[in-house]
Each structure stands twice: as structure tokens, then as C-alpha cells.
């Protein structure tokens with residue numbers, strides 16, 4: 001006969017499925033702990049629930065730290081106990097635990113039955129009974145999830161052990177997923193940084209210009225109501241929008257005076273060149289397409305394809321406005337400086353013909369309120 005009723009099993013399953021969905025939604029490991037520990041204290045009716053994680057100490061030795069904890073009313077928390085931070089599991093007398101964890105086993109029971117070295121440490125935390133399960137992530141021992149009972153001796157029900165083991169399993173999977181995502185994110189930003197520093201080496205003004213175009217675009221995008229996900233893609237497109245110019249001769253990028261018609265034709269290949277550089281990069285947004293279209297105009301008079309209106313992605317239309325604004329209003333050594341008023345006038349005159357009127361009016365509003373192209377406008 002099971003030690004628990006059908007009712008309890010049903011509540012336990014609900015707790016597990018709620019925990020699973022919290023774990024699936026979690027974006028950071030820290031939030032994950034907070035989210036799942038507190039319901040466990042009341043559901044399992046225990047004194048403490050906590051997570052310890054391991055890090056490598058001397059070769060072959062694992063050190064451990066408590067990283068999260070939830071306690072029942074009247075129970076002394078241990079999260080600030082210095083003995084539980086960065087300690088050597090084996091030196092502290094917990095070799096048996098490490099061996100059990102490595103076999104995927106649980107440590108459970110009344111601490112009166114534990115070896116004296118373990119008992120000495122556990123008694124200082126008023127623990128009478130304990131249940132601890134390993135957390136494994138990506139095949140490696142990551143840490144452990146445990147519950148303490150300080151108020152009475154207690155025998156742990158199979159159901160409690162089952163819940164804790166399953167939550168540890170879910171935690172291990174979630175940690176693996178978050179670590180993988182973080183490392184993917186890191187390599188992704190690495191690619192973006194390499195590309196933009198290549199631009200900078202070719203032309204320092206171009207890097208500065210691109211960073212400002214990215215910043216202005218995001219401010220416009222925010223006002224237009226784009227999601228934070230879309231804004232991230234827009235920012236990257238801004239940073240990389242002129243990357244195609246890397247393939248053009250440096251002289252035509254920075255030479256004062258008028259360009260010849262052949263030079264203009266060459267310059268106008270930069271969106272297509274960018275498209276070819278970026279089209280195989282697996283961004284989560286169609287960054288290559290946005291950049292391909294950043295010189296297309298609403299009325300079809302832009303390049304490279306002369307597409308018009310709705311055929312131009314919103315992100316590309318934003319980039320186009322941000323690009324022209326930045327280019328007109330900022331100083332370049334190879335041409336006379338123009339003013340923000342010039343940029344404003346040009347945008348107004350081109351609203352509805354070259355540029356999307358909604359985007360122009362947002363850009364002008366941002367300009368008029370010194371939110372962009374102003375030295376003090378670094379905050380939105």
C-alpha cells in the first residue's frame with residue numbers, strides 16, 4: 001500500500017507540473033531557484049529547502065556553496081552561514097555524500113544514524129532529519145537539492161523522495177538549457193563584435209556611425225511598439241548595416257568632393273555585399289534582409305532593387321531614417337558639417353515619398369526632445 005492518498009498524489013503531480021512550467025519559462029538560473037523553492041516548503045511541510053552547487057577546488061576535489069534557500073516560519077536560515085560557502089565536501093566529512101551523488105543516489109534519514117563527522121556539521125544547523133538528492137546537468141554532478149526537518153524526527157515518504165528527485169531532474173535539464181543558451185548567446189555576440197571591429201579597422205567613422213544608427217533605430221523602434229526581441233535584431237542590423245562597405249576601396253568612402261557616376265554605382269553595391277556576407281549567418285532575425293533594404297525608399301526610388309512601400313521591412317525603413325539622420329547631422333573630415341536642422345528639414349521634405357511618415361514623425365519628435373543626436377541623450 002502506498003503511504004499517500006490519491007488526493008496527495010494528485011496535488012504532488014500538480015506541484016510537479018507547475019514546477020516544470022516555471023522551469024521552462026525561466027531565463028536565468030537564479031530566478032529558477034527562487035521560483036521553485038518556496039512552494040516546496042509548504043507542500044512538503046519541511047523546515048528548509050535549498051540548493052548547493054559545486055565548483056572545482058584542488059584537482060579532483062569539489063567545493064560547494066549554498067546558493068538558494070527557503071525556510072518555514074521560525075526556522076533559522078542558513079544562507080548566510082559562512083561554513084556553508086565554498087567548503088571542501090570531503091574535508092568537511094561528506095565523502096559518503098559525494099560517492100552517493102556520483103551514483104545518482106539520495107542521502108536520506110535521521111541524522112542520529114549518520115557518521116559523527118556529518119552529524120557534527122548538521123547538528124549546528126538544528127537538523128534532525130534530512131533528504132538530499134543530486135542535481136546532474138549535462139552528465140556532470142552540478143550540485144544538490146535538499147530539505148531539512150528541524151522540528152521533529154521524521155521518516156520521509158516515498159512521495160516526498162519522488163517529488164524531490166523529479167524536481168532535481170528538471171532543474172538539471174533547465175540548468176543545461178540555460179548554460180547552452182548563454183554560451184550560444186556569447187558566441188553570437190562574439191560574431192557581431194568581430195564583424196563590427198572589422199568595420200572599425202576599415203573606417204573608424206563608419207563604426208561610430210553604425211553604433212549611432214543602431215542606437216537611433218532602437219529608440220524609434222521602441223516608440224513604434226516593436227517587441228524587445230525585434231529591437232535586439234534591429235540593433236544588430238544597425239551595427240552591421242554598412243558592413244558591405246568593407247569591400248569597397250577606402251578612397252571612395254572618405255574622399256572629399258563629388259563622386260563620379262561609376263563610384264556612385266560602386267558605393268551602391270554595399271547593401272548587396274552586406275547581404276552576401278551575412279545571408280548564411282543563422283541570426284534569429286532576418287538581419288541580412290533588413291540590411292539589404294536599408295537604402296530602399298518608400299516610392300521605389302531607392303536601391304538595390306527599387307522595392308517600395310510595404311515590400312520594405314519595417315526594420316529596414318527604420319534603419320533608413322536613422323541612417324540618413326545620422327549621416328547628415330554628424331561631422332566628417334571629408335565634407336562640410338551640416339546641422340541637425342538640415343537633417344530635420346530633409347526628413348520632413350521626404351516624408352511619404354522616401355520615408356515612412358510614421359517613422360519620420362517619431363524621429364522628428366525624438367530630435368525635438370533631444371532624445372537622439374544629442375550628447376546627453378544616451379538614455380531613452
Ligand SMILES: [Fe+2]
Pocket residue numbers: 241242270294295323
Ligand atoms: Fe548604407
Ligand SMILES: [Fe+2]
Pocket residue numbers: 209213241242323
Ligand atoms: Fe549608413
